[in-house]
Amino acid sequence: MKISGEIKGGALFLSLSGELDHHGAKEVMASAAEIIDEHVPRNCVMDFKDVGFMDSSGIALILNVNKRLGNIGGRLRVENVARQPMKVIKASGIERIVSIKEQ
Amino acid sequence: MKTKDYIKVSFPSLSSNEGFARSCVACFAARLDPTLDELSDIKTAVSEAVTNCIVHAYPGEIGTIHMRCRIIDDKTIEVSLRDTGVGIEDVDKAREPLFTTGDPCERAGMGFSIMESFMGKVKVRSKPGKGTTVVMRKTLDGRK
Numbered sequence: 001m002k003i004s005g006e007i008k009g010g011a012l013f014l015s016l017s018g019e020l021d022h023h024g025a026k027e028v029m030a031s032a033a034e035i036i037d038e039h040v041p042r043n044c045v046m047d048f049k050d051v052g053f054m055d056s057s058g059i060a061l062i063l064n065v066n067k068r069l070g071n072i073g074g075r076l077r078v079e080n081v082a083r084q085p086m087k088v089i090k091a092s093g094i095e096r097i098v099s100i101k102e103q
Numbered sequence: 104m105k106t107k108d109y110i111k112v113s114f115p116s117l118s119s120n121e122g123f124a125r126s127c128v129a130c131f132a133a134r135l136d137p138t139l140d141e142l143s144d145i146k147t148a149v150s151e152a153v154t155n156c157i158v159h160a161y162p163g164e165i166g167t168i169h170m171r172c173r174i175i176d177d178k179t180i181e182v183s184l185r186d187t188g189v190g191i192e193d194v195d196k197a198r199e200p201l202f203t204t205g206d207p208c209e210r211a212g213m214g215f216s217i218m219e220s221f222m223g224k225v226k227v228r229s230k231p232g233k234g235t236t237v238v239m240r241k242t243l244d245g246r247k
């Protein structure tokens with residue numbers, strides 16, 4: 001699993017690629033935190049375009065990033081979510097906490 | 104109940120084997136001609152069960168995970184995951200949504216809920232100090 005950060009239109013885009021399971025989440029969590037701490041963004045977008053698979057470890061990652069942003073007064077959006085990750089997101093109910101957009 | 108077709112695979116509880124276990128079950132399930140959604144559901148549930156063995160059953164050590172899949176009556180896939188790890192004190196409590204004994208930064212407490220809603224039927228047998236077996240069944244009706 002890979003993650004990269006880029007500022008576009010005033011927002012920090014965190015682009016993820018790969019399979020977001022417990023193994024993948026471990027690989028990107030520290031970098032996600034580092035990128036956020038470096039930019040201290042007001043708006044952050046997690047781009048799920050290249051996330052082909054996600055399980056509940058991905059839910060924990062999203063919630064963790066959301067909390068980190070909350071602590072610095074930032075807001076999180078999750079975008080380009082494919083069918084399988086979307087089903088996991090819906091089952092978890094985190095749509096009530098984080099703004100989620102389907103692919 | 105006739106068991107025509109099964110596989111058994113054992114592997115160490117390394118997180119790099121999560122993807123292997125999903126793909127392995129998906130490959131086996133392919134002979135039931137599942138829809139893409141059914142296949143995704145099975146992979147998601149397997150990922151949850153295997154992750155639980157890695158994270159919870161064998162914390163701070165590498166143990167063995169035993170995975171068995173079989174096909175029942177040409178339309179149901181059964182996947183069982185067995186570990187000989189720490190076991191679960193209170194299975195009903197563990198199955199409650201949002202319940203986790205793990206690090207809340209890494210775990211969402213949604214594993215069992217997802218297994219149930221994505222597979223249909225989930226049985227959990229566990230003995231503290233002895234280990235846990237999770238048996239999941241999904242009946243496929245997508246194509247046939």
Ligand SMILES: Nc1ncnc2c1ncn2[C@@H]1O[C@H](COP(=O)(O)OP(=O)(O)O)[C@@H](O)[C@H]1O
Pocket residue numbers: 056151155156159160161186188189190191197198202203204205210211212213214215216235
């Ligand atoms: N194989 C296992 N061995 C020991 N404990 C387990 C096992 N599977 C699940 N558990 C327990 O059940 C709880 C809930 O599991 P789950 O719903 O998957 O949530 P999570 O993995 O996010 O904690 C875990 O936190 C753990 O205490």
Ligand SMILES: [Mg+2]
Pocket residue numbers: 056151154155213214215
């Ligand atoms: Mg779990």
